[in-house]
Amino acid sequence: MLNHVVDRFIDRQRWLEPVADVLQKVVAGSYKLLGSPGRSLKTFMHGTWLGHPLHPVLTDIPIGAWTIAILFDLSYLIERSHGWVSAADVTIFVGLLGAIASAVAGYTDWSDTFDRERRVGVAHGLLNTVVILLYLVSFILRVGGGSRVLAILLAYAGYLILLTAAFLGGDLVFGIGTGVNHHAWQEVPTKFTKVLLEGRLTDGMLVKAMAGDTPVLLYKKGETVCAISETCSHAGGPLSEGELDGHIVQCPWHASRFDVCTGQVKGGPATISQVRYEVRRQNGQIEVRRSADTLQPN
Numbered sequence: 001m002l003n004h005v006v007d008r009f010i011d012r013q014r015w016l017e018p019v020a021d022v023l024q025k026v027v028a029g030s031y032k033l034l035g036s037p038g039r040s041l042k043t044f045m046h047g048t049w050l051g052h053p054l055h056p057v058l059t060d061i062p063i064g065a066w067t068i069a070i071l072f073d074l075s076y077l078i079e080r081s082h083g084w085v086s087a088a089d090v091t092i093f094v095g096l097l098g099a100i101a102s103a104v105a106g107y108t109d110w111s112d113t114f115d116r117e118r119r120v121g122v123a124h125g126l127l128n129t130v131v132i133l134l135y136l137v138s139f140i141l142r143v144g145g146g147s148r149v150l151a152i153l154l155a156y157a158g159y160l161i162l163l164t165a166a167f168l169g170g171d172l173v174f175g176i177g178t179g180v181n182h183h184a185w186q187e188v189p190t191k192f193t194k195v196l197l198e199g200r201l202t203d204g205m206l207v208k209a210m211a212g213d214t215p216v217l218l219y220k221k222g223e224t225v226c227a228i229s230e231t232c233s234h235a236g237g238p239l240s241e242g243e244l245d246g247h248i249v250q251c252p253w254h255a256s257r258f259d260v261c262t263g264q265v266k267g268g269p270a271t272i273s274q275v276r277y278e279v280r281r282q283n284g285q286i287e288v289r290r291s292a293d294t295l296q297p298n
Ligand code: FES
Pocket: 232, 233, 234, 235, 236, 237, 251, 252, 253, 254, 255, 256, 268, 269, 270
C-alpha cells in the first residue's frame, strides 16, 4: 500500500532527524523568548481556545484558494482574458496568507512531537514550506510583470507537492494518531464504580485509581474530592505524575494544564478537556461515574 511505501521512504531519510532537532529548538526557543505572552500565543496557535486544533482549520484556506486558482489559470491559458489574471492573483494571495498562518500553527503543534510522528511531521512541514516558497515566487512573478506562464507552472508544481504533503498530514492523524483525543475510546463508567479506599487519599495530592481499565485522577482538598481522566487528552501523558499548582495540574509530557476539578483545559498543546467524573463516598470507598456535563462524547 502507498502509505507503507511512503513510511518506509521517510524512515530511511536519516537527515530528517538533525533538521527536526534544529527546527524544534527554533520553534520552542521563539515562544520561550517571548516569555509569558509567548506561552499564551503558543496555546492560541494550538487552538486550545477553539477546543480543536487550529492547524487543520487553517489548511482549508490555501487548499481551497489554490484549487480555485488552478481553474482561473487554466481559463486564462485558454481564453487569454485579463479577468482571469486578476482572479488568479487574488486567490493565490489569499492562499498564501492562509498557508503562512497554517504553517505557524502546524510547526507549533509539531514542536511537541517525537519519534516517528516527529519524522513524518517534519517531512510534512518541509514539503509545505517548499509549497509556500513556490507560490510566493509565483505571486511575485504575477504582480511584478514576470512570465505568467512560468508563474502558472510554479503554482501547478506547488499544488502537486501540496497534495503529497496533505497525504503525509493525513498519515499523521489517521495513521499515527497525532492530535487525536487520547481518551476518546476509553471505557468511561456511567454508573458509580468503586475506584479507591477513601483512606488512601491524601489532602492536596494527586492519586491515580482505576475504574475498570480506565485510569482516573483523584484529588482531595478538605472535604472535596475531584476526579478527572488521568490520561492526558493531548498524547496520553500520565497526569498523576504531573505538577500541581493550586488546582491546576500540568502534564509531565508537554506541559498542557488542566483544572483537576472541572477537567477544563487551561493551556496547550492539549485542545480538549479531560473527562470529568462525579464523586461519592460509599462505605469508605471512593466511587466515580462520568459527569453528565462532561464535554466528552463517550
Ligand atoms: S501528553 Fe502532551 S501535554 Fe499531556
